[in-house]
Amino acid sequence: MNPAFLPNVRYVFRNPFYITRRALYKAISIFSKQFSGGQLLDIGCGTKPYQPLFTVQNYVGMDYEKGGTNNNPDADFFYDGKIFPFKNKSFEFALATEVLEHVFEPDSFLSEIHRVLKEDGLLLLTVPFSWDEHEQPYDYGRYTSFGLKYLLEKNGFQVLEQIKTGDFVLTVFQLFATYCYYNLSKNWFIYKLSLIFFFGPFQLLGILLSFLLPKNMNLYLDNVVLAQKK
Numbered sequence: 001m002n003p004a005f006l007p008n009v010r011y012v013f014r015n016p017f018y019i020t021r022r023a024l025y026k027a028i029s030i031f032s033k034q035f036s037g038g039q040l041l042d043i044g045c046g047t048k049p050y051q052p053l054f055t056v057q058n059y060v061g062m063d064y065e066k067g068g069t070n071n072n073p074d075a076d077f078f079y080d081g082k083i084f085p086f087k088n089k090s091f092e093f094a095l096a097t098e099v100l101e102h103v104f105e106p107d108s109f110l111s112e113i114h115r116v117l118k119e120d121g122l123l124l125l126t127v128p129f130s131w132d133e134h135e136q137p138y139d140y141g142r143y144t145s146f147g148l149k150y151l152l153e154k155n156g157f158q159v160l161e162q163i164k165t166g167d168f169v170l171t172v173f174q175l176f177a178t179y180c181y182y183n184l185s186k187n188w189f190i191y192k193l194s195l196i197f198f199f200g201p202f203q204l205l206g207i208l209l210s211f212l213l214p215k216n217m218n219l220y221l222d223n224v225v226l227a228q229k230k
């Protein structure tokens with residue numbers, strides 16, 4: 001698995017986005033236990049970074065043919081951003097990690113997921129709440145926890161569980177590290193040094209302070225939602 005997605009603490013010295021990746025990985029690994037057997041569709045699959053967490057019969061990756069990762073070699077299928085190339089009720093499970101923010105028409109996207117899921121099928125969705133505009137210009141939205149629940153229910157899903165990853169302190173530290181990444185990564189040598197002497201210790205300090213300081217979840221990194229087709 002790509003180390004950029006792994007939660008082991010040693011990767012804090014290799015990954016300027018360790019705080020957000022660690023929290024996402026942990027949340028996805030908890031929910032993935034409910035995805036066992038059957039067919040899973042990973043929508044906007046990218047490099048399928050979380051595939052090892054799912055013990056399903058068939059793991060199918062689909063990506064957007066005009067998305068930020070054109071000609072994705074890891075995708076098994078591509079779609080045009082409108083209709084998924086699958087029959088109704090083809091999958092027991094759907095996964096979309098860090099994708100909804102790139103979708104300009106979230107209602108039709110969610111109704112396509114609803115269509116290809118079998119009755120009572122499960123959807124695991126992760127969506128950033130605090131993150132910079134990425135894969136520009138294909139970045140269209142940020143959702144609050146309430147907005148996401150509304151969208152899912154409106155499109156025929158029941159929200160079973162919903163969590164926020166990161167907290168106020170972790171988010172502030174992660175966003176500042178991201179800001180520094182843009183500046184420090186311009187020079188390879190400085191970047192490599194800063195991973196060890198800045199990004200690692202800085203993110204560890206954030207994790208420590210988040211543990212010591214009062215918890216506040218009004219600012220956070222990602223929404224992670226487990227929903228079921230109604």
Ligand SMILES: C[S@@+](CC[C@H](N)C(=O)[O-])C[C@H]1O[C@@H](n2cnc3c(N)ncnc32)[C@H](O)[C@@H]1O
Pocket residue numbers: 043044045046047048049063064067068069070081096097098099102103104135138
């Ligand atoms: C931030 S990447 C996330 C990739 C992967 N899911 C992950 O968690 O690492 C966003 C992905 O969404 C895809 N994407 C962009 N627009 C999309 C759309 N309208 N429908 C589905 N996927 C889309 C991109 O091609 C890209 O693979």
